[in-house]
Amino acid sequence: MVIGKIPGRIIRKNKAQYVGTIFLIFIAVVTYLSLQLSMENITENYRDFKEKYRQESAHFSTLKPVDVSYFEQKYNLSIEERFQKDVEWQGKTLRVLSKSQKVNLPYLSREEAGDVIYIDPLFLKANGLKIGDTITFGGKKYKIAGSLALPDYIYIIKNDSDLLNDPNEFGIAVLPTEEVKTLGPVPYHYYMVRGKITDEFVSELSANASLLSLQKITENPRVYYVDAKIKGAKIIATQFPTLLLVVASVLLFTVLRRQIGAMQQEIGALFALGYTSGEVLRALLGFPFYLWLFGSVLGCVAGIGLAIPLARFYAAYFNIPIISFKFLPQIIITGLLLPAVFIFPVTYLALRGMMKRPVLELIKGLEKGRFKKPFLKIGEGTNFLTRMALKQGAINAARGIILIVGIAFATFLLAYGLAAKDSIGKLMTQSFGEVFHFQYQYLLTSPLDQVPEGAESFTVVPAKISGTKINAQLYGIKPGSRMVTVRDKGGMVKLGGNGIVISKPLSEKTGLVPGQLMELETVGKKKLSLDIVAVADITLGNTIFIYQEDLNKLLNLPDNYYNGLWSNPKLTIPEDKLVAFFDKQYLNKALENTAKPLEISVSIMGMVAILFALAVIFVLTSLIIQENRRTISLLKILGWSNNEVNFMILGSNDLLFLAGFVLGIPLFYRLFNYLMAQATKVIDFSFNMIVSAKTWGLVFGVLLLTWLFAKFLNRRKIAAIPPGEILKEQVD
Structure with missing residues (x-):
């Protein structure tokens, strides 16, 4: 059909406004496909990785060893003890973990026998190490046989409270169990569990093994940070390109409406020559067709090409192995057709009014010749250029x-x-x-014989907000503490009795404000009911502050009890007393x-x-x-x-x-x-x-x-x- 060439001719003549619209469609499709394909593949590989390599349901630490076979049989669980030790290598910290056999199996890029070690790829890259190099610590040399990924260390952070990972300073590695034991003693026992965790199991564990902590997988920041980031990225992968498409469609509607308005004489002539409304409509729908063709097809090609490196980037960032990459046809087809859902309807709306007008009115171009009076009234005294x-x-x-x-x-x-x-x-x-004004934080198994000079003691216990899945750290601090300044918007806050101050994130998550009660459950299912005095101007962490003496009384602990130290000078703590160490x-x-x-x-x-x-x-x-x-x-x-x-x-x-x-x-x-x-x-x-x-x-x-x-x-x-x-x- 000869009139079918009209859109192509006009697009070639007026390239500027159409190229811009094609570019917006191109960007939207590239963004949609690259993000969706990469995110879907990351999600699928993540799901397969957690299942195939037997991600834990929880982990716990105790002062006493646990009878693994007894608890496995009674509660139908898989339990495995993990041995771990933080070692120093060239001023960096490497957390060496024992190679597990039942829970949290390591994914190894390749396997080799002998005195070999496997290190996470982010640490290798950040520190200029590669497979085949030798690394020395603990008086022994190990050959780097490959990289690794662990189902419970997806986001590799040193401490649970860390928000950011730093592969330049911290990494994880895997050695055989016997090798890890030679690196030094650990003052507690660490166990990984896979299966349903019941209250009865936790209670019996607390009674028999001096339970120090228990963390379910849904509470593990090394996992749920990744879950949150992937969910957020998937939302953005859909909403952002859709928003771009909407903007492009509005622009296209404006461009086509004006262009078709300027073509009314030509359209009238086509009707006069005997072309039907359907033929003219089909011909002029060539405008959105060409825009869709160039924008979407080129966008699809570029989006598919970007999806693989983007997936590898996310996989490296989260330490998720890419077991397989799939070019999911439903996403590609959606990315290809999604612009058409917007483009063709707006073109039809631009043409609909034109199709209903009389032929003579179109040929005369009455609407085109009408003077449009602006709604703005401008005084005659205004400069002519400004008025125009x-x-x-x-x-x-x-x-x-x-x-x-x-x-x-x-x-x-x-x-x-x-x-x-x-x-x-x-x-x-x-x-x-x-x-926080301290430089170092030490968590202890029990109080020292004497608090070191320059240090300040505190009591900290993990707690759960009753009726929710929200976990928090309950800190018992000294009145007038030198290491912690607790302020709200009004200034310094005084505590006392059952009064507590909570951090801003915790207030936002729970919806609790000063004057309300907060119900807490600590390890061992001890329940506390505390009065919220203020919301501290702290933007990081689910943190609760109470006076140390009051917390010790609530937990039936001695008045002088503490399990943590803050200090600015570095302290020497016996290894059998140290649970964890934090350097700001x-x-x-x-x-x-x-x-x-x-x-x-x-x-x-x-x-x-x-x-x-x-x-x-x-x-x-x-x-x-x-x-x-x-x-x-x-x-x-x-x-x-x-x-x-x-x-x-x-x-x-x-x-x-x-x-x-x-x-x-x-x-x-x-x-x-x-x-x-x-x-x-x-x-x-x-x-x-x-x-x-x-x-x-x-x-x-x-x-x-x-x-x-x-x-x-x-x-x-x-x-x-x-x-x-x-x-x-x-x-x-």
Whole structure:
């Protein structure tokens, strides 16, 4: 059909506005396919890994050895003792674990006999080690035979309280059990369990083996952080490209509606020649077909290509082995067809009104020739150039709204990336700088004969919020503690009796506020009912503070009991007394190393924001220039310069740019708060989002440069329109 060539001819003639729309569709499809394919493969491999390699249901530690066979038979469980020891290698900490046989089986990249060791791939890469190298600790050399992954160490953090992993400073390794035992004694026994954990099992374990701690897999931050991140990434993988598609579709609707409006005489002529409405409609649906074809097909190819390296990146970050990679057809087909769900309906809406109008009205082009009165009343005393610019903006109000929304969304993207980096730093500074003033934390099996000089004792017990799955750390601190400053928004907080102060994340998760009671269950199912005095201005951790003497009384412990020490000088603690050790400097190094990949993420987010803003600006301004070619030509004949014509046609857009940026600020806070609320439901931190003026200045500067570049391109397009354009069109 000859008329079927019309869309292709018009797209080739007016490339600018269509290329921008194709680019947006391309970006949306690439984002959707790469994220969805990688996330689905990660999720599937993660599920297979946990099942095939027998991920634990829980782990616990005791002071006394446990009769494994007795508990296995009575409660139908698989229980295995794990031996582990932290060793120092070139100033780094390597946690050496015994190779398990029943629970938490290690995934090894390759196996080899002899004095060999397996180390997690992140530590190997960060420290310049490779398979075949030799590593020495404990007076013995081991050959690195391969890398490993463990089902209970998906997110490799040193301590349960750590938010960030740092492979430069900490890693895990596997050796045979007998080799681990030679590295030194451990003052407690560590067991892994697979099966259903019942209250009866926990009670009997507490009574018989002096239970120190028990952590279910759903409470293990080395696992549930990964679960939360994968769930969040899957949501973004669907919502973000869909949002881009919606924006692209609105732009497409605007472009096609204007383009078809300008074609009404040609459409009327086609009807006069005998073409039916169906034939004309099918021909003009070539517009969305070509846009969908180029945007979606190219996007699919690029998205599939990016999915594999993206999956490998996530797998390396989470230490999940890629057992197999599947190109899931349902995702590819969805990614290919999803744009069509938006594009074809908006094109039909743009054409529907045209199809119902009389042929003579279309041929006369009455709607095209009508003068559109702007809703804006402008005084005659205003400068002519300004009046023209404002009238052009008022006439094109619909496109102005789209431009404002596009700039606002680009503002959100760019600010989100920059603010995330700033907020991580603030999160750590506030929680570990302004609240906790110690350098080292030691957890003990029992009190020492004497508290070392310069140290401060505390009591800490794990607790669970009754009726929920939320776990917390209950700290008993001394009145007037030098190591911990407990403040709320009003200043210092005083405790006493059953009064407690809870951290901000814990308050947000439980919905509890000062004046309410908090019901807790500690190890051994001891129940406590405590009065919330205040919510501390602490943004990290599910933490509860109470005076040490009061906590000891509630737990029926001696008045002078403690199981932890805080200090600024490093202490020498006997190995048979030390359960765990925390150095705040490790956290600072983790933060510094995390800033590097964050910078890359911010750069990517910034580039997407810039390209998105540029595409929106370019599509809309190109459309305005195309529609006003005759006006531009006439103004040039009347003697106006290129700069003056540019100001009259596009000058009002400067105000729209500013309006979009201003709108983007509240949009950012609303969307950011929503995203953080979803993300922190299962993670023990809370963001106080206050973006600095410097950050907003940087966001504005980047977007302004993008805007000026787009204006430069538009100025060149206007300059390229000859004064005789109007005469040429009249001759044609």
